[in-house]
Amino acid sequence: MTQLFLFNVFNGLIIGAFYALMALGLSLILNLSGVINFAHGGFLAVGGYLAYTLMPFIGFWGALAVAPLLTALIGLLVEFVLIRRLYGRDPLYSLLLTFGLAFILEDGTRYIWGAATVPFDIPDWMTTALSDQFFFLTGYRLFMVLLVFAAVAALFLLLNKTRLGLRIRAGSGDLETVSALGVNVRVLRNLNFGLGIYMAGLAGVLAAGMLGLQPTIGSALIMPSFIAIIVGGLGSLPGTLLGGLLIGVASGVVTVFFPSASEAVIYVMMGVVLLVRPRGLLGEEGRVQ
């Protein structure tokens, strides 16, 4: 029982780390540009498939390094060509645009790589369990959690210690003033979008190693990421991180007792948070209205 419980909690932690990684990217874009990026899941799939294609040439580690960067590059391009034209307009339009983009990315990956699940090979030493008692603790899973935490730490360092990060944070609060102070807001938003998409690409590579790859992999992960943002609180990146981990662990724990309710529980959590604290656990006051 303890083993089963630990297994599911750990599983929940992994899933939660994923949600958090996805949701942090979404949250970055949402906070600075007011765009809900529906295509985030599509970018995640693109990241995974790019790694799959690159791996025979540059190996697992090379793919892990390069594929998210390439995904981010596509993100920069998409922002430059399409999304930037919609800033300042009704959020309805950017939502519809990224919605259409999500369709194109999902259908495009299906067209290029096929609808069937393709296996994603990870180094052999990672697939074996670290100990007999904790059979679920494979090297890959541990590595994944550590990498996600490293990525999150790097993101927070970037935001708190660099000039770009300072500008992103300032812009999320008051973009107009930041612009008036001479910061090129167009470039800032472009880079910020790329950063968000980089996180999606990274999540894609990691998810591929655990779940295998199929074109719908992104749309399965995007809803919980929205919920992570809502639960954690709009406008707060630590909140998003907390929200992601929280709903991941909660669904893991519930799996032990009611396996079929593992998805429902995160919606219940969202409902409770909205009822008790509409701005989310760590959300800034006044953001929601």
Added chain:
Amino acid sequence: MKALAGRYVDLAIWLGLATLPYWIGAAGGYTSLGTRVVVMALAATALNFLLGFTGVLSFGHAAYFGLGAYGAGMTIKYLVPSTGLGILVGVAAGTAAAAIVGALIARLRGVYFAMVTIAFGQVFYFIAFRWNAVTGGDDGLSGWRRLPIDLGFGSIDILGNDQAFYYLTLAGFAVAVAVMAALLRSPFGRSLLAIRENERRARFLGIPVEQHIWLSFVVSCFFVSLAGALYALLNNFADPHDLRWDQSGDFVIMAVLGGMRTFWGPLVGAAIFVVLQDYLSTLTDNWMSLIGVFFILVVMFFPRGVLGMLRRRKATS
């Protein structure tokens, strides 16, 4: 003068819809395609009550559409084989869910409102998807069909006769549209417009904004679930994808494409969208990409929608 022109447009639209089964064949379509247009137009018009006339961005209306569909289907399959009761239960289920969800979200605004509606929309999708034994899971709810409507003095055969079902749907559409138009002309509707235009000022005037948004949400979902119930009856089938986020997006694009600041816009948008989707899905397997491109083109080049552009051209000339 303008009111008179508007009346002619109304008349032309109703004439066109009333005679649809007689000309759609010649135009290359078929009656149930016309029925689908009317059902989707009902859903899009209902969404637009909230989107275009209250200025609240709901992106999760498929949930209530799907609840209407499953409510109708499950009633007929498991409870009572009665089309009328099926519609009633479907609408009640959708409206009740909307009343609860609406109470949770009426305080939220803008992008945040949209995000929460999307997330809540998925709850019902997961229920339909997971609860295999009752809902049929991924395969959808089948093994039932619409039944003739017994009026006491005679019955209408809506099962064997496509035209009869079309007219039933059209009747539902007509009543719904008339009620929504009347609501928009009422003080309640004017308050909704005031909230759309300037929420703060509306609040200062003493309009209870949250309560109005909640009510607008419930009215909108009431008619969307009616559309959902009719849609399930049309197909004799309820599909979990009716509840999914992409269906919500389809409703929004219909409203935007036709013109969300116009009353008839969603009807025009639904007609274009449904016919295009029907055509594209016979043409290529990659119609999903084409629909995606279509979304992007609409946003980039027709943000005001077809009717919005026509109206603007008339205003400038």
